[in-house]
Amino acid sequence: MKMKGNPNLLLLPAMIYITVVTFFPEAYAVYISAFRWLFPSPPVYAGLDNYTALFSSDLFYSSLSNTVFWVAVTYVVETSIALAVALLIQRDSRLNKFTRTLLIVPMMIPPVIVSELWAYLFNPVYGPVNYFLHALGAPQPDWLGHLPEAWYALIIVDIWQWTPFLILIFLAALYSVPPDLVEAAEVDGASTVSKFRYVTLPLILPIMFIGGLLRVVDLLRSFENVMLLTRGNPGQGTWLYSFFIFYQGLAGSLQVGYGAAASIVFLLFTGAIVVTIIMLYFRLMARA
Amino acid sequence: MKQNRLSVAMQSLLVLLVCLSIIAPIFFMFLTSIKSNVAIFTSQIFNFAPTLEGWKTIVFASGTAKSVGGDWPLYFWNSLIVSLASTAIALLIGLPAAYGLARYDFKRKNFTAFMILSVRLIPPIAFLIPAYLIILFLNIQHTYISVIMFYIVFQIPFVVWIMRGFIEQVPKAVEEAAALDGASQLYMFVRILLPLAVDGLIITSVLCILQSWNEFLLGFTFLSGDSVTLPVAAAHLADYALISWNMEFVVGMISALPPIVLAILVQKHLVRGLTLGMVKG
Numbered sequence: 108m109k110m111k112g113n114p115n116l117l118l119l120p121a122m123i124y125i126t127v128v129t130f131f132p133e134a135y136a137v138y139i140s141a142f143r144w145l146f147p148s149p150p151v152y153a154g155l156d157n158y159t160a161l162f163s164s165d166l167f168y169s170s171l172s173n174t175v176f177w178v179a180v181t182y183v184v185e186t187s188i189a190l191a192v193a194l195l196i197q198r199d200s201r202l203n204k205f206t207r208t209l210l211i212v213p214m215m216i217p218p219v220i221v222s223e224l225w226a227y228l229f230n231p232v233y234g235p236v237n238y239f240l241h242a243l244g245a246p247q248p249d250w251l252g253h254l255p256e257a258w259y260a261l262i263i264v265d266i267w268q269w270t271p272f273l274i275l276i277f278l279a280a281l282y283s284v285p286p287d288l289v290e291a292a293e294v295d296g297a298s299t300v301s302k303f304r305y306v307t308l309p310l311i312l313p314i315m316f317i318g319g320l321l322r323v324v325d326l327l328r329s330f331e332n333v334m335l336l337t338r339g340n341p342g343q344g345t346w347l348y349s350f351f352i353f354y355q356g357l358a359g360s361l362q363v364g365y366g367a368a369a370s371i372v373f374l375l376f377t378g379a380i381v382v383t384i385i386m387l388y389f390r391l392m393a394r395a
Numbered sequence: 396m397k398q399n400r401l402s403v404a405m406q407s408l409l410v411l412l413v414c415l416s417i418i419a420p421i422f423f424m425f426l427t428s429i430k431s432n433v434a435i436f437t438s439q440i441f442n443f444a445p446t447l448e449g450w451k452t453i454v455f456a457s458g459t460a461k462s463v464g465g466d467w468p469l470y471f472w473n474s475l476i477v478s479l480a481s482t483a484i485a486l487l488i489g490l491p492a493a494y495g496l497a498r499y500d501f502k503r504k505n506f507t508a509f510m511i512l513s514v515r516l517i518p519p520i521a522f523l524i525p526a527y528l529i530i531l532f533l534n535i536q537h538t539y540i541s542v543i544m545f546y547i548v549f550q551i552p553f554v555v556w557i558m559r560g561f562i563e564q565v566p567k568a569v570e571e572a573a574a575l576d577g578a579s580q581l582y583m584f585v586r587i588l589l590p591l592a593v594d595g596l597i598i599t600s601v602l603c604i605l606q607s608w609n610e611f612l613l614g615f616t617f618l619s620g621d622s623v624t625l626p627v628a629a630a631h632l633a634d635y636a637l638i639s640w641n642m643e644f645v646v647g648m649i650s651a652l653p654p655i656v657l658a659i660l661v662q663k664h665l666v667r668g669l670t671l672g673m674v675k676g
Binding site (some may be wrong): 114115117118119121122124125128130132133134139146156175192193196202203205206208209210211212213215216217218219220223224225226227228230233235238267271272275276278279280283312314317321324327328331334337349352353356357363366367370371373374377378381 | 406407409410411413414416418419420421422423424427431436437438440460470488489491492494495496498499501506507511512514515516517518519520521523524525526528529545547549551555605608611612616625626627629630632640643645646647650651654655657658659662665666667669670673674675
Protein backbone atom coordinates (compact mmCIF):
# COMPACT_ATOMS: atom_id res chain seq x y z
CA MET A 108 0.00 0.00 0.00
CA LYS A 109 1.26 3.46 -0.84
CA MET A 110 1.72 5.75 2.16
CA LYS A 111 -0.53 8.77 2.37
CA GLY A 112 0.90 12.21 3.00
CA ASN A 113 3.87 14.15 1.76
CA PRO A 114 7.32 13.18 3.12
CA ASN A 115 8.76 16.59 2.22
CA LEU A 116 6.31 18.20 4.61
CA LEU A 117 7.46 15.85 7.38
CA LEU A 118 11.11 16.70 6.83
CA LEU A 119 10.60 20.40 6.30
CA PRO A 120 10.71 21.56 9.96
CA ALA A 121 13.95 19.71 10.65
CA MET A 122 15.60 20.89 7.44
CA ILE A 123 14.57 24.51 8.02
CA TYR A 124 15.75 24.42 11.61
CA ILE A 125 19.15 22.95 10.73
CA THR A 126 19.59 25.40 7.87
CA VAL A 127 18.75 28.44 9.96
CA VAL A 128 20.66 27.50 13.11
CA THR A 129 23.72 25.70 11.64
CA PHE A 130 24.28 26.42 7.98
CA PHE A 131 23.33 30.07 8.22
CA PRO A 132 25.85 30.82 11.01
CA GLU A 133 28.52 29.01 8.98
CA ALA A 134 27.72 31.18 5.96
CA TYR A 135 27.84 34.23 8.22
CA ALA A 136 31.26 33.06 9.46
CA VAL A 137 32.54 32.99 5.86
CA TYR A 138 31.27 36.56 5.46
CA ILE A 139 32.79 38.02 8.65
CA SER A 140 36.08 36.24 8.00
CA ALA A 141 36.61 38.90 5.32
CA PHE A 142 36.65 41.68 7.92
CA ARG A 143 39.16 42.95 10.41
CA TRP A 144 36.76 43.12 13.32
CA LEU A 145 37.97 43.76 16.83
CA PHE A 146 34.65 43.38 18.60
CA PRO A 147 32.74 45.63 19.51
CA SER A 148 34.38 48.30 17.34
CA PRO A 149 33.01 48.35 13.76
CA PRO A 150 34.29 45.86 11.15
CA VAL A 151 36.67 46.94 8.40
CA TYR A 152 36.77 45.05 5.11
CA ALA A 153 40.05 43.18 4.83
CA GLY A 154 39.68 40.69 1.98
CA LEU A 155 41.77 37.62 2.64
CA ASP A 156 43.99 39.30 5.27
CA ASN A 157 42.67 37.12 8.08
CA TYR A 158 43.57 33.98 6.17
CA THR A 159 47.08 35.18 5.29
CA ALA A 160 47.58 36.18 8.94
CA LEU A 161 46.38 32.73 9.98
CA PHE A 162 48.68 30.89 7.60
CA SER A 163 51.69 32.88 8.75
CA SER A 164 51.00 32.32 12.47
CA ASP A 165 53.26 29.83 14.26
CA LEU A 166 50.55 29.22 16.84
CA PHE A 167 48.14 28.19 14.09
CA TYR A 168 50.53 25.49 12.87
CA SER A 169 51.46 24.30 16.35
CA SER A 170 47.80 24.06 17.47
CA LEU A 171 46.88 22.22 14.30
CA SER A 172 49.77 19.76 14.52
CA ASN A 173 49.04 19.29 18.24
CA THR A 174 45.48 18.38 17.26
CA VAL A 175 46.59 15.85 14.65
CA PHE A 176 49.04 14.32 17.13
CA TRP A 177 46.38 14.30 19.87
CA VAL A 178 43.71 12.64 17.73
CA ALA A 179 46.05 10.03 16.24
CA VAL A 180 47.76 8.96 19.46
CA THR A 181 44.65 8.98 21.64
CA TYR A 182 42.61 7.12 19.04
CA VAL A 183 45.19 4.37 18.55
CA VAL A 184 45.72 3.88 22.30
CA GLU A 185 41.99 3.86 23.07
CA THR A 186 41.19 1.44 20.25
CA SER A 187 43.90 -1.00 21.34
CA ILE A 188 42.79 -0.95 24.97
CA ALA A 189 39.13 -1.18 23.98
CA LEU A 190 39.65 -4.23 21.77
CA ALA A 191 41.62 -6.01 24.48
CA VAL A 192 39.05 -5.25 27.19
CA ALA A 193 36.12 -6.15 24.93
CA LEU A 194 37.66 -9.55 24.20
CA LEU A 195 38.39 -9.93 27.92
CA ILE A 196 34.83 -9.32 29.11
CA GLN A 197 32.76 -10.71 26.23
CA ARG A 198 31.80 -13.94 28.04
CA ASP A 199 28.75 -13.69 30.31
CA SER A 200 29.86 -13.93 33.91
CA ARG A 201 28.55 -12.00 36.86
CA LEU A 202 31.75 -9.95 37.08
CA ASN A 203 31.71 -9.19 33.35
CA LYS A 204 28.08 -8.06 33.44
CA PHE A 205 28.88 -5.75 36.35
CA THR A 206 31.87 -4.38 34.44
CA ARG A 207 29.72 -3.64 31.38
CA THR A 208 27.38 -1.56 33.52
CA LEU A 209 30.29 0.16 35.24
CA LEU A 210 31.73 1.14 31.85
CA ILE A 211 28.76 3.45 31.30
CA VAL A 212 29.66 5.61 34.28
CA PRO A 213 32.73 7.63 33.16
CA MET A 214 31.24 8.78 29.86
CA MET A 215 28.07 10.02 31.56
CA ILE A 216 29.91 12.39 33.91
CA PRO A 217 29.86 15.97 32.55
CA PRO A 218 33.25 16.60 30.87
CA VAL A 219 33.76 19.72 33.00
CA ILE A 220 33.53 17.64 36.15
CA VAL A 221 35.92 15.04 34.72
CA SER A 222 38.43 17.82 33.95
CA GLU A 223 38.19 19.26 37.45
CA LEU A 224 38.38 15.83 39.05
CA TRP A 225 41.63 15.03 37.24
CA ALA A 226 42.98 18.53 37.87
CA TYR A 227 42.77 17.59 41.54
CA LEU A 228 44.05 14.02 41.10
CA PHE A 229 47.05 15.27 39.09
CA ASN A 230 47.85 18.23 41.35
CA PRO A 231 51.62 18.04 41.85
CA VAL A 232 51.52 19.25 45.49
CA TYR A 233 48.52 17.60 47.15
CA GLY A 234 46.99 15.33 44.47
CA PRO A 235 46.47 11.60 45.10
CA VAL A 236 48.37 10.51 41.96
CA ASN A 237 51.67 11.92 43.18
CA TYR A 238 50.84 10.81 46.72
CA PHE A 239 50.78 7.20 45.52
CA LEU A 240 53.85 7.68 43.31
CA HIS A 241 55.64 9.05 46.39
CA ALA A 242 54.53 6.07 48.46
CA LEU A 243 55.93 3.77 45.75
CA GLY A 244 59.18 5.71 45.71
CA ALA A 245 58.62 6.73 42.06
CA PRO A 246 59.40 10.20 40.67
CA GLN A 247 56.50 12.66 40.97
CA PRO A 248 56.21 14.73 37.80
CA ASP A 249 54.60 18.15 37.46
CA TRP A 250 51.74 16.59 35.47
CA LEU A 251 49.99 19.72 34.25
CA GLY A 252 52.85 22.20 33.94
CA HIS A 253 55.51 20.27 32.06
CA LEU A 254 55.88 18.57 28.69
CA PRO A 255 55.44 15.77 27.79
CA GLU A 256 53.67 14.92 31.07
CA ALA A 257 50.86 17.39 30.31
CA TRP A 258 50.09 15.39 27.15
CA TYR A 259 50.18 12.14 29.12
CA ALA A 260 47.69 13.67 31.56
CA LEU A 261 45.32 14.77 28.76
CA ILE A 262 45.53 11.38 27.08
CA ILE A 263 45.02 9.46 30.34
CA VAL A 264 41.90 11.50 31.14
CA ASP A 265 40.43 10.92 27.69
CA ILE A 266 41.23 7.22 27.90
CA TRP A 267 39.48 7.06 31.26
CA GLN A 268 36.36 8.80 30.05
CA TRP A 269 35.97 7.57 26.48
CA THR A 270 37.57 4.14 26.05
CA PRO A 271 34.39 2.64 27.58
CA PHE A 272 32.46 4.01 24.58
CA LEU A 273 34.66 2.00 22.22
CA ILE A 274 34.58 -1.06 24.49
CA LEU A 275 30.77 -1.10 24.44
CA ILE A 276 30.72 -0.70 20.66
CA PHE A 277 33.26 -3.49 20.18
CA LEU A 278 31.21 -5.72 22.47
CA ALA A 279 28.11 -5.03 20.38
CA ALA A 280 30.19 -5.90 17.31
CA LEU A 281 31.48 -9.14 18.84
CA TYR A 282 27.94 -10.20 19.76
CA SER A 283 26.83 -9.62 16.17
CA VAL A 284 29.19 -12.38 14.97
CA PRO A 285 27.18 -15.60 14.51
CA PRO A 286 28.72 -18.22 16.87
CA ASP A 287 28.37 -21.06 14.31
CA LEU A 288 30.76 -19.25 11.97
CA VAL A 289 33.47 -19.24 14.63
CA GLU A 290 32.69 -22.86 15.49
CA ALA A 291 32.94 -23.86 11.84
CA ALA A 292 36.40 -22.29 11.70
CA GLU A 293 37.29 -24.18 14.88
CA VAL A 294 36.23 -27.46 13.30
CA ASP A 295 38.44 -26.62 10.32
CA GLY A 296 41.31 -26.36 12.79
CA ALA A 297 41.87 -22.58 12.65
CA SER A 298 44.12 -21.11 15.35
CA THR A 299 42.81 -18.44 17.74
CA VAL A 300 44.67 -15.75 15.83
CA SER A 301 43.48 -16.77 12.39
CA LYS A 302 39.93 -17.25 13.70
CA PHE A 303 40.00 -13.63 14.83
CA ARG A 304 41.74 -12.34 11.72
CA TYR A 305 39.67 -14.16 9.09
CA VAL A 306 36.28 -14.71 10.73
CA THR A 307 35.64 -12.19 13.49
CA LEU A 308 37.54 -9.13 12.26
CA PRO A 309 35.89 -8.77 8.82
CA LEU A 310 32.49 -9.06 10.47
CA ILE A 311 33.12 -6.47 13.19
CA LEU A 312 34.96 -4.02 10.93
CA PRO A 313 31.87 -1.99 9.87
CA ILE A 314 30.80 -1.44 13.46
CA MET A 315 34.36 -0.62 14.53
CA PHE A 316 34.45 1.91 11.72
CA ILE A 317 31.35 3.75 12.95
CA GLY A 318 32.68 3.83 16.51
CA GLY A 319 36.07 4.99 15.30
CA LEU A 320 34.63 7.73 13.12
CA LEU A 321 32.54 9.11 15.99
CA ARG A 322 35.55 8.94 18.31
CA VAL A 323 37.79 10.81 15.84
CA VAL A 324 35.14 13.48 15.33
CA ASP A 325 34.82 13.94 19.10
CA LEU A 326 38.59 13.96 19.62
CA LEU A 327 38.92 16.71 17.02
CA ARG A 328 36.55 18.90 19.00
CA SER A 329 38.12 18.19 22.42
CA PHE A 330 38.03 21.35 24.45
CA GLU A 331 37.15 20.97 28.13
CA ASN A 332 40.31 19.21 29.23
CA VAL A 333 42.62 21.73 27.60
CA MET A 334 40.53 24.61 28.92
CA LEU A 335 40.21 23.36 32.50
CA LEU A 336 42.97 20.80 33.04
CA THR A 337 46.17 22.07 31.42
CA ARG A 338 44.80 25.51 30.46
CA GLY A 339 46.93 25.16 27.34
CA ASN A 340 50.07 25.07 29.52
CA PRO A 341 53.00 24.86 29.67
CA GLY A 342 53.44 27.94 27.48
CA GLN A 343 51.13 27.18 24.59
CA GLY A 344 52.36 23.60 24.53
CA THR A 345 49.02 21.84 24.82
CA TRP A 346 46.94 24.19 22.68
CA LEU A 347 44.55 22.21 20.54
CA TYR A 348 42.98 23.89 17.53
CA SER A 349 39.60 24.29 19.28
CA PHE A 350 41.41 26.18 22.04
CA PHE A 351 43.20 28.28 19.41
CA ILE A 352 39.85 29.38 17.93
CA PHE A 353 38.42 30.13 21.36
CA TYR A 354 41.37 32.22 22.55
CA GLN A 355 42.29 33.94 19.30
CA GLY A 356 38.75 34.71 18.24
CA LEU A 357 36.71 35.15 21.38
CA ALA A 358 38.00 34.99 24.95
CA GLY A 359 40.32 37.87 25.74
CA SER A 360 41.09 39.05 22.23
CA LEU A 361 37.64 39.24 20.53
CA GLN A 362 39.16 39.32 17.03
CA VAL A 363 35.99 37.80 15.65
CA GLY A 364 36.92 38.12 11.96
CA TYR A 365 40.19 36.29 12.54
CA GLY A 366 38.40 33.73 14.71
CA ALA A 367 35.79 33.19 12.00
CA ALA A 368 38.55 32.54 9.45
CA ALA A 369 40.09 30.03 11.86
CA SER A 370 36.65 28.41 12.29
CA ILE A 371 36.15 28.01 8.55
CA VAL A 372 39.58 26.42 8.21
CA PHE A 373 38.68 24.01 11.01
CA LEU A 374 35.39 23.12 9.36
CA LEU A 375 37.15 22.30 6.09
CA PHE A 376 39.86 20.42 7.98
CA THR A 377 37.30 18.29 9.87
CA GLY A 378 35.38 17.68 6.65
CA ALA A 379 38.55 16.57 4.85
CA ILE A 380 39.42 14.14 7.66
CA VAL A 381 35.90 12.67 7.75
CA VAL A 382 35.86 12.18 3.97
CA THR A 383 39.35 10.62 4.03
CA ILE A 384 38.34 8.16 6.76
CA ILE A 385 35.19 7.16 4.89
CA MET A 386 37.12 6.64 1.65
CA LEU A 387 39.84 4.62 3.39
CA TYR A 388 37.15 2.50 4.95
CA PHE A 389 35.50 1.69 1.65
CA ARG A 390 38.86 0.81 0.11
CA LEU A 391 39.58 -1.47 3.06
CA MET A 392 36.17 -3.12 2.77
CA ALA A 393 36.63 -3.68 -0.96
CA ARG A 394 39.90 -5.50 -0.22
CA ALA A 395 38.59 -7.60 2.69
CA MET B 396 42.13 -28.28 33.00
CA LYS B 397 44.37 -26.81 35.66
CA GLN B 398 45.85 -24.45 33.03
CA ASN B 399 42.29 -23.39 32.20
CA ARG B 400 41.36 -22.53 35.77
CA LEU B 401 44.53 -20.50 36.10
CA SER B 402 43.76 -18.48 32.98
CA VAL B 403 40.21 -17.84 34.19
CA ALA B 404 41.64 -16.49 37.44
CA MET B 405 44.07 -14.31 35.49
CA GLN B 406 41.20 -12.97 33.39
CA SER B 407 39.11 -12.15 36.45
CA LEU B 408 42.10 -10.37 37.96
CA LEU B 409 42.49 -8.25 34.83
CA VAL B 410 38.77 -7.43 34.79
CA LEU B 411 38.97 -6.39 38.44
CA LEU B 412 41.87 -4.12 37.52
CA VAL B 413 39.72 -2.49 34.81
CA CYS B 414 36.92 -1.97 37.36
CA LEU B 415 39.33 -0.51 39.89
CA SER B 416 40.70 2.00 37.38
CA ILE B 417 37.15 3.16 36.60
CA ILE B 418 36.04 3.38 40.21
CA ALA B 419 39.15 4.90 41.83
CA PRO B 420 38.82 8.45 40.44
CA ILE B 421 35.11 8.53 41.29
CA PHE B 422 35.87 7.23 44.76
CA PHE B 423 38.32 10.11 45.23
CA MET B 424 35.70 12.57 44.05
CA PHE B 425 33.38 11.33 46.78
CA LEU B 426 36.16 11.19 49.41
CA THR B 427 37.24 14.75 48.63
CA SER B 428 33.67 16.01 48.84
CA ILE B 429 33.58 15.06 52.54
CA LYS B 430 36.94 16.60 53.46
CA SER B 431 37.71 20.06 54.77
CA ASN B 432 39.76 22.18 52.39
CA VAL B 433 42.57 22.18 54.96
CA ALA B 434 42.68 18.39 54.82
CA ILE B 435 42.72 18.54 51.01
CA PHE B 436 45.53 21.08 50.73
CA THR B 437 47.67 19.30 53.31
CA SER B 438 47.36 16.10 51.29
CA GLN B 439 45.54 14.03 53.92
CA ILE B 440 44.46 11.41 51.42
CA PHE B 441 42.92 8.81 53.74
CA ASN B 442 43.49 9.96 57.34
CA PHE B 443 41.14 12.90 57.63
CA ALA B 444 38.15 13.92 59.75
CA PRO B 445 35.05 13.73 57.53
CA THR B 446 32.94 16.86 57.33
CA LEU B 447 29.78 17.80 55.46
CA GLU B 448 30.71 21.49 55.13
CA GLY B 449 30.95 21.29 51.34
CA TRP B 450 27.61 19.49 51.03
CA LYS B 451 25.90 21.96 53.37
CA THR B 452 27.19 24.99 51.46
CA ILE B 453 26.06 23.69 48.09
CA VAL B 454 22.76 22.02 48.96
CA PHE B 455 21.27 24.12 51.74
CA ALA B 456 22.80 27.57 52.07
CA SER B 457 21.78 28.90 48.69
CA GLY B 458 21.28 32.46 49.98
CA THR B 459 24.47 32.85 51.95
CA ALA B 460 26.43 30.72 49.50
CA LYS B 461 26.26 33.52 46.96
CA SER B 462 29.55 34.81 48.29
CA VAL B 463 31.30 31.48 47.73
CA GLY B 464 30.31 30.61 44.21
CA GLY B 465 26.60 31.06 43.76
CA ASP B 466 23.07 29.82 44.07
CA TRP B 467 23.48 26.11 43.30
CA PRO B 468 19.85 24.98 43.51
CA LEU B 469 19.13 27.66 40.90
CA TYR B 470 21.89 26.35 38.59
CA PHE B 471 20.51 22.83 38.95
CA TRP B 472 17.11 24.18 37.96
CA ASN B 473 18.65 26.03 34.98
CA SER B 474 20.28 22.81 33.78
CA LEU B 475 17.00 20.96 34.15
CA ILE B 476 14.95 23.53 32.22
CA VAL B 477 17.49 23.85 29.42
CA SER B 478 17.81 20.06 29.04
CA LEU B 479 14.10 19.28 29.13
CA ALA B 480 12.96 22.18 26.95
CA SER B 481 15.55 21.54 24.24
CA THR B 482 14.73 17.82 24.24
CA ALA B 483 10.99 18.44 23.95
CA ILE B 484 11.41 20.81 21.00
CA ALA B 485 13.96 18.55 19.29
CA LEU B 486 11.49 15.65 19.52
CA LEU B 487 8.73 17.81 18.09
CA ILE B 488 10.88 18.80 15.12
CA GLY B 489 12.74 15.53 14.68
CA LEU B 490 10.03 12.88 15.04
CA PRO B 491 8.14 13.80 11.84
CA ALA B 492 11.45 13.76 9.95
CA ALA B 493 12.32 10.35 11.40
CA TYR B 494 8.91 9.08 10.33
CA GLY B 495 9.33 10.50 6.84
CA LEU B 496 12.71 8.83 6.39
CA ALA B 497 11.49 5.53 7.81
CA ARG B 498 8.28 5.17 5.82
CA TYR B 499 8.58 7.05 2.54
CA ASP B 500 10.73 6.85 -0.54
CA PHE B 501 11.48 10.16 -2.16
CA LYS B 502 14.08 11.95 -4.24
CA ARG B 503 17.35 12.76 -2.46
CA LYS B 504 16.36 10.71 0.59
CA ASN B 505 19.94 9.61 1.31
CA PHE B 506 21.23 13.10 0.78
CA THR B 507 18.67 14.52 3.21
CA ALA B 508 19.50 11.89 5.82
CA PHE B 509 23.20 12.61 5.46
CA MET B 510 22.65 16.35 5.76
CA ILE B 511 20.92 15.83 9.08
CA LEU B 512 23.73 13.50 10.17
CA SER B 513 26.41 16.01 9.15
CA VAL B 514 25.34 18.27 12.02
CA ARG B 515 26.64 15.58 14.37
CA LEU B 516 30.02 15.80 12.65
CA ILE B 517 30.44 19.60 12.76
CA PRO B 518 32.58 20.72 15.71
CA PRO B 519 30.50 23.20 17.77
CA ILE B 520 33.57 25.43 18.14
CA ALA B 521 33.42 26.00 14.37
CA PHE B 522 30.19 27.94 14.66
CA LEU B 523 30.66 29.37 18.13
CA ILE B 524 31.85 32.79 16.97
CA PRO B 525 29.12 33.55 14.41
CA ALA B 526 26.54 32.11 16.81
CA TYR B 527 27.80 34.40 19.56
CA LEU B 528 27.53 37.44 17.32
CA ILE B 529 24.00 36.44 16.28
CA ILE B 530 23.01 36.07 19.91
CA LEU B 531 24.39 39.51 20.75
CA PHE B 532 22.58 40.93 17.73
CA LEU B 533 19.28 39.36 18.87
CA ASN B 534 20.08 40.61 22.38
CA ILE B 535 19.31 37.24 23.99
CA GLN B 536 22.64 36.61 25.75
CA HIS B 537 22.30 35.20 29.31
CA THR B 538 18.90 33.67 28.50
CA TYR B 539 17.80 30.05 28.34
CA ILE B 540 16.79 30.52 24.71
CA SER B 541 20.35 31.40 23.66
CA VAL B 542 21.60 27.90 24.51
CA ILE B 543 18.36 25.99 23.90
CA MET B 544 18.20 27.05 20.24
CA PHE B 545 21.65 25.56 19.60
CA TYR B 546 21.22 22.47 21.78
CA ILE B 547 18.18 21.55 19.69
CA VAL B 548 20.29 21.46 16.57
CA PHE B 549 22.74 19.01 18.19
CA GLN B 550 19.81 16.83 19.29
CA ILE B 551 17.95 16.65 15.98
CA PRO B 552 20.41 14.15 14.41
CA PHE B 553 19.94 11.87 17.44
CA VAL B 554 16.15 12.04 17.22
CA VAL B 555 16.04 11.52 13.47
CA TRP B 556 18.62 8.75 13.16
CA ILE B 557 17.74 6.72 16.23
CA MET B 558 13.97 6.98 15.78
CA ARG B 559 14.18 6.22 12.07
CA GLY B 560 15.66 2.82 12.95
CA PHE B 561 13.13 2.09 15.67
CA ILE B 562 10.17 3.09 13.47
CA GLU B 563 11.46 0.92 10.62
CA GLN B 564 11.27 -2.05 12.99
CA VAL B 565 7.53 -1.60 13.48
CA PRO B 566 5.68 -3.64 10.80
CA LYS B 567 3.97 -1.48 8.20
CA ALA B 568 0.86 -3.66 8.52
CA VAL B 569 0.08 -1.95 11.83
CA GLU B 570 -0.33 1.38 10.09
CA GLU B 571 -2.19 -0.11 7.17
CA ALA B 572 -4.74 -1.67 9.53
CA ALA B 573 -5.18 1.63 11.34
CA ALA B 574 -5.60 3.46 8.03
CA LEU B 575 -8.34 1.01 7.00
CA ASP B 576 -10.12 1.75 10.28
CA GLY B 577 -10.10 5.39 9.24
CA ALA B 578 -7.63 6.65 11.83
CA SER B 579 -6.04 10.00 11.00
CA GLN B 580 -2.32 10.00 10.34
CA LEU B 581 -1.53 12.02 13.45
CA TYR B 582 -3.64 9.72 15.64
CA MET B 583 -1.99 6.71 14.08
CA PHE B 584 1.51 8.13 14.71
CA VAL B 585 0.96 9.27 18.30
CA ARG B 586 -1.35 6.52 19.59
CA ILE B 587 -0.25 3.47 17.63
CA LEU B 588 3.26 3.88 16.20
CA LEU B 589 5.03 5.71 19.05
CA PRO B 590 3.88 3.25 21.74
CA LEU B 591 5.33 0.44 19.60
CA ALA B 592 8.63 2.32 19.30
CA VAL B 593 8.67 3.40 22.94
CA ASP B 594 12.12 1.95 23.65
CA GLY B 595 13.50 4.18 20.94
CA LEU B 596 11.65 7.19 22.26
CA ILE B 597 13.09 6.65 25.74
CA ILE B 598 16.71 6.18 24.65
CA THR B 599 16.42 9.17 22.32
CA SER B 600 15.04 11.41 25.06
CA VAL B 601 17.69 10.27 27.52
CA LEU B 602 20.55 10.94 25.09
CA CYS B 603 19.12 14.36 24.21
CA ILE B 604 18.82 15.27 27.87
CA LEU B 605 22.37 14.07 28.57
CA GLN B 606 23.74 16.08 25.70
CA SER B 607 22.32 19.36 26.99
CA TRP B 608 22.93 18.54 30.63
CA ASN B 609 26.66 17.98 30.03
CA GLU B 610 27.25 20.69 27.42
CA PHE B 611 29.92 23.24 28.34
CA LEU B 612 31.33 25.32 25.49
CA LEU B 613 28.17 27.16 24.39
CA GLY B 614 26.84 27.52 27.90
CA PHE B 615 30.16 28.96 29.03
CA THR B 616 30.17 31.48 26.18
CA PHE B 617 26.50 32.54 26.19
CA LEU B 618 25.44 32.34 29.83
CA SER B 619 26.49 34.23 32.93
CA GLY B 620 25.22 35.28 36.35
CA ASP B 621 21.94 33.67 37.33
CA SER B 622 21.40 31.91 33.99
CA VAL B 623 24.37 29.50 34.15
CA THR B 624 23.96 25.73 34.02
CA LEU B 625 25.75 23.36 36.39
CA PRO B 626 28.83 22.61 34.24
CA VAL B 627 29.34 26.33 33.58
CA ALA B 628 28.98 27.18 37.28
CA ALA B 629 31.37 24.35 38.16
CA ALA B 630 33.96 25.77 35.77
CA HIS B 631 33.56 29.26 37.27
CA LEU B 632 33.89 27.83 40.78
CA ALA B 633 37.20 26.23 39.82
CA ASP B 634 38.45 29.58 38.56
CA TYR B 635 38.97 31.02 42.04
CA ALA B 636 42.61 31.39 43.05
CA LEU B 637 42.15 29.14 46.08
CA ILE B 638 39.71 26.58 44.76
CA SER B 639 37.26 24.99 47.18
CA TRP B 640 37.71 21.39 46.08
CA ASN B 641 35.13 19.95 48.47
CA MET B 642 32.42 22.23 47.03
CA GLU B 643 33.63 21.53 43.49
CA PHE B 644 33.17 17.80 44.00
CA VAL B 645 29.82 18.12 45.72
CA VAL B 646 28.72 19.90 42.54
CA GLY B 647 30.46 17.15 40.61
CA MET B 648 28.59 14.37 42.39
CA ILE B 649 25.25 16.15 42.07
CA SER B 650 25.63 16.93 38.37
CA ALA B 651 26.98 13.46 37.52
CA LEU B 652 24.29 11.48 39.30
CA PRO B 653 21.25 12.18 37.06
CA PRO B 654 23.05 11.26 33.79
CA ILE B 655 24.53 8.10 35.31
CA VAL B 656 21.19 6.91 36.67
CA LEU B 657 19.39 7.67 33.39
CA ALA B 658 22.05 5.91 31.33
CA ILE B 659 22.01 2.78 33.47
CA LEU B 660 18.21 2.65 33.18
CA VAL B 661 18.43 2.58 29.38
CA GLN B 662 21.57 0.44 29.30
CA LYS B 663 20.09 -2.10 26.89
CA HIS B 664 19.81 0.36 24.02
CA LEU B 665 22.64 2.69 24.98
CA VAL B 666 25.18 1.60 22.36
CA ARG B 667 22.60 1.80 19.62
CA GLY B 668 21.74 5.31 20.77
CA LEU B 669 25.30 6.54 21.14
CA THR B 670 26.05 5.48 17.57
CA LEU B 671 22.88 7.21 16.30
CA GLY B 672 21.25 3.89 15.63
CA MET B 673 23.96 2.85 13.20
CA VAL B 674 25.04 -0.03 15.42
CA LYS B 675 22.36 -2.35 16.75
CA GLY B 676 23.70 -2.91 20.28
